[in-house]
Each structure stands twice: as structure tokens, then as C-alpha cells.
Amino acid sequence: MERSIKQYEIDRKEAVRIAARLLLASGTTTPRVGGVGECTIHIVDDECDIEDICQKMEAMADIKKSWAFFRRDAAMVRDADAVMIGTSLRSLTDPADINCNMCGKLVCEYLKDEEKLPAEPDVAFTGPLCTFRAANIAYAVDGMVSQARNLGIDYGVYWSVGAAALRMGLLPRDTGFALAVAISITEKSPFRDIPLKYDEINQRTMNDRMINRLWPQFRSIYS
Amino acid sequence: MAIVEMETMVKAGLDRAVELMALAAHNSFRFNDRNTVKIISVGHEEMEQLAEYCFSLGDMSPLAARDGRHLVQLMKEPCALLVMGDKRRSDFNYNCGACGFRTCKELNAAEEMESLTANGPSCLFKNINLGIAANAAASAAHRLGLHCRVFSTLAFAAMAMEVITDVDVCISVSVSAARKNPYFDRHEFWTRDYWDEIFAKEFPTYNRGFIGAVED
Numbered sequence: 401m402e403r404s405i406k407q408y409e410i411d412r413k414e415a416v417r418i419a420a421r422l423l424l425a426s427g428t429t430t431p432r433v434g435g436v437g438e439c440t441i442h443i444v445d446d447e448c449d450i451e452d453i454c455q456k457m458e459a460m461a462d463i464k465k466s467w468a469f470f471r472r473d474a475a476m477v478r479d480a481d482a483v484m485i486g487t488s489l490r491s492l493t494d495p496a497d498i499n500c501n502m503c504g505k506l507v508c509e510y511l512k513d514e515e516k517l518p519a520e521p522d523v524a525f526t527g528p529l530c531t532f533r534a535a536n537i538a539y540a541v542d543g544m545v546s547q548a549r550n551l552g553i554d555y556g557v558y559w560s561v562g563a564a565a566l567r568m569g570l571l572p573r574d575t576g577f578a579l580a581v582a583i584s585i586t587e588k589s590p591f592r593d594i595p596l597k598y599d600e601i602n603q604r605t606m607n608d609r610m611i612n613r614l615w616p617q618f619r620s621i622y623s
Numbered sequence: 624m625a626i627v628e629m630e631t632m633v634k635a636g637l638d639r640a641v642e643l644m645a646l647a648a649h650n651s652f653r654f655n656d657r658n659t660v661k662i663i664s665v666g667h668e669e670m671e672q673l674a675e676y677c678f679s680l681g682d683m684s685p686l687a688a689r690d691g692r693h694l695v696q697l698m699k700e701p702c703a704l705l706v707m708g709d710k711r712r713s714d715f716n717y718n719c720g721a722c723g724f725r726t727c728k729e730l731n732a733a734e735e736m737e738s739l740t741a742n743g744p745s746c747l748f749k750n751i752n753l754g755i756a757a758n759a760a761a762s763a764a765h766r767l768g769l770h771c772r773v774f775s776t777l778a779f780a781a782m783a784m785e786v787i788t789d790v791d792v793c794i795s796v797s798v799s800a801a802r803k804n805p806y807f808d809r810h811e812f813w814t815r816d817y818w819d820e821i822f823a824k825e826f827p828t829y830n831r832g833f834i835g836a837v838e839d
Binding site for chain 1: 651652654686716717718719720721722723724725733735736737738740741742743744745747748750751752753754755757758759761762772773775779792794
């Protein structure tokens with residue numbers, strides 16, 4: 401019996417759901433400094449939720465010049481099938497008590513006494529954070545990336561998504577730092593071959609234009 | 624036909640594996656494509672220095688002392704140590720606030736605090752890039768079937784002993800081709816009595832039940 405394209409689309413979505421959970425597994429089991437668990441990974445695989453995050457990122461892009469690239473990130477993440485957000489739950493409130501001086505405060509007691517940056521629009525993370533703790537996120541992110549490579553699915557890593565999710569209140573209370581891995585199971589990775597002005601000119605905005613036929617070649621050449 | 628002994632193959636395989644780990648770390652993801660992570664492989668002579676330094680920290684850092692003793696044990700069988708580090712200043716211009724300064728410019732202009740473990744304040748994304756490199760090396764080691772553990776203590780020692788220079792923050796990945804996994808459940812370092820004593824000191828309520836009870 402002939403198989404429908406619609407069935408393929410359903411199966412593709414199911415693959416995303418499974419892959420996201422396997423990435424979560426790999427990210428969760430990566431090393432943690434001092435062997436202390438403090439990271440969580442949250443899967444956002446609903447299209448509407450992803451859209452909400454993208455709109456927040458676009459709003460944040462207007463706040464300051466150095467965040468203008470959030471708009472480009474939003475254009476990429478909008479095409480993602482799922483977004484995995486890794487958090488560090490202790491870096492804000494509970495320094496590692498190891499006196500490593502990565503934060504520049506010499507000992508953890510001084511870091512605890514230090515006043516945090518106010519939660520104002522132009523502050524993404526209210527540092528100073530415990531750098532030693534927050535570095536755990538790097539392991540979690542690379543755990544997810546490494547699994548994505550094993551599974552042969554496309555991925556992109558974005559701090560803009562983490563910052564937006566944090567601002568939206570999506571993440572657990574006391575989250576100090578968050579980074580996101582977006583994944584896509586499509587024939588063309590939405591995270592690679594990003595031409596200039598991608599926030600304005602991308603698959604979505606080019607869809608209803610006459611030049612739709614030329615766009616894929618243009619993208620391959622000029623990126 | 625030439626016969627190659629197992630020890631020779633394991634040694635050669637380990638040397639090659641370390642190179643592949645460095646390659647995997649070098650090629651791993653970086654924020655903003657800022658691949659400034661410095662990676663070195665540490666020889667046995669330097670490893671001895673690191674072990675001695677860690678052990679000398681003794682009561683000041685029981686963790687470092689334990690890792691120093693462990694490194695001595697580790698070196699009895701084929702092993703290798705990758706140390707990687709990066710500078711602390713931000714070249715991202717993300718102005719994210721995670722370091723406690725509103726802008727990268729302020730962070731870069733802030734007074735440097737030197738210490739034996741790291742020089743701060745450091746850009747969090749520099750640390751994240753470094754951590755990703757470390758995890759990529761560990762991931763490669765895992766796939767190659769090596770025993771592996773990531774150590775902060777040995778990296779701190781490498782920085783203090785100037786085994787790795789020109790970096791402000793660092794991390795190390797230790798691998799081993801020992802007959803059994805040497806990195807976990809290292810009970811040989813404690814006597815039963817010592818362990819009981821430390822446990823009772825750290826978790827008094829486990830044995831006493833009521834924290835208000837007076838101990839004589």
C-alpha cells in the first residue's frame with residue numbers, strides 16, 4: 401500500500417520527540433564539577449512554545465546593539481523542531497565553596513557578599529555567578545551535542561534562547577544561567593548556511609516570492 | 624611475522640588516543656567561533672610534580688590531596704593527562720551580565736585577581752567554551768574505550784606549577800589504560816577507621832539523630 405507523506409511528517413515529529421529525550425539523557429549524564437548535580441534540561445517541542453521564545457528573543461534584540469544577533473538566532477530557532485534548555489540552578493545562589501577565584505572574588509564568602517546586578521532589561525544574567533558551577537552547563541551542552549552527532553541530527557547552540565527562556569520565567573526558580581541546544585530533523589539543517597540578513601531573508605520570508613525557486617541555490621552559494 | 628606485545632600496543636594506542644582527544648576538543652563547538660582554547664598533553668615528569676603539589680595541599684584541600692595520591696597510583700599504569708586553558712577576558716561582546724559586570728568592556732577593564740587556582744574575574748562564555756572542549760575530549764576518550772575523568776584539581780596544580788602558562792582558567796582531562804577503571808570508588812586511600820571518623824564529623828545527625836544532643 402502506498403505510504404502517505406502525512407505519515408512521514410508524523411513519524412518525523414515522533415523522531416524529534418525521541419531524539420530530544422535521548423539528548424536529554426546524554427546531557428544529564430555528563431560530568432559535573434565536584435560530582436554535585438545542579439543542572440536541569442528542559443525540552444520545548446511544541447511549535448507554539450518555540451514561537452513564544454522566538455518572539456521574546458526578537459524583543460530582546462532591540463534592547464541593545466550587542467544583542468542584535470538575537471533576531472537572526474530567532475529566525476533559525478523558529479525552524480527548529482525542538483529546543484533543549486540546560487540550566488544551572490546553583491550558580492546564582494549557592495557558590496561551590498571551592499575558592500577557585502574564577503569569578504575574581506578570591507573566596508566564595510566574598511562572592512556571596514557581592515551585590516548582584518539588578519534584573520533590568522539590559523542584563524541577561526544577574527551576575528556575578530559562580531563560574532565553577534555554571535561551567536557544568538558546558539558539559540551538559542556538549543553531552544547533548546555529542547549525542548546529536550551520534551544520532552546524525554542537526555543542532556545549534558544558542559545562549560540567546562537561554563536568556564529569553566529565563567526572562568520568560570520558563571525555567572526553575574533560582575536558575576542563574578541557561579544555554580539552549582536547538583535540534584532539527586529535516587532535510588536541510590536550519591542552523592547552517594546562514595547568509596547575511598537572515599532575519600529578514602530566510603526560507604519563511606522567501607516562501608511567497610517569485611524567486612522561491614532560486615533561493616535554495618543562492619543560500620548554498622552565498623553563505 | 625612480527626609479534627607486537629600488548630604493552631607496546633596499549634602504550635602506542637594511548638598516545639594516539641590522546642592526540643585524537645585533543646583533535647576532538649579542538650574541533651568542538653565554540654561560542655562565536657572563538658577557538659582560543661590552549662591544549663597541552665602532560666608528560667610523566669610533570670605529572671609527578673602535579674601529584675606532589677596536590678598532595679602538599681594536604682589539609683587545606685583534602686580533595687586535591689586525594690587526587691594527588693591518586694595520580695601517583697595512576698602513573699603506575701599507562702595514563703595521560705590533557706590540560707586545557709583559556710584567557711579570562713571576554714572577546715565576545717555579549718554584554719550578558721553573567722560575570723557580574725554589565726558589559727564586556729567593564730569586565731576587561733576590571734582589576735585582575737590572581738590566585739593559585741585561577742585568575743579572575745573571568746568571562747563565563749570563555750569558561751563555557753573551555754568546558755565544551757573538555758567534554759569533547761572526554762567524549763572522544765569514552766568512545767575510544769579509555770578510562771576517563773575530568774579533574775579541576777590537577778588543572779589548578781598545572782597552572783600553579785606553571786606547567787601550562789599564559790592561561791587564566793584551566794581544566795584537565797585524565798585518561799588511563801589501566802586494567803581496571805582507576806577513577807571511581809577509590810577506597811584504597813582510606814582506612815576504615817579514618818573513613819568512619821570523617822563520616823561521623825561531617826554527618827553527626829546520622830549517628831546521633833537529634834542535633835541538640837551534647838557530645839562528650
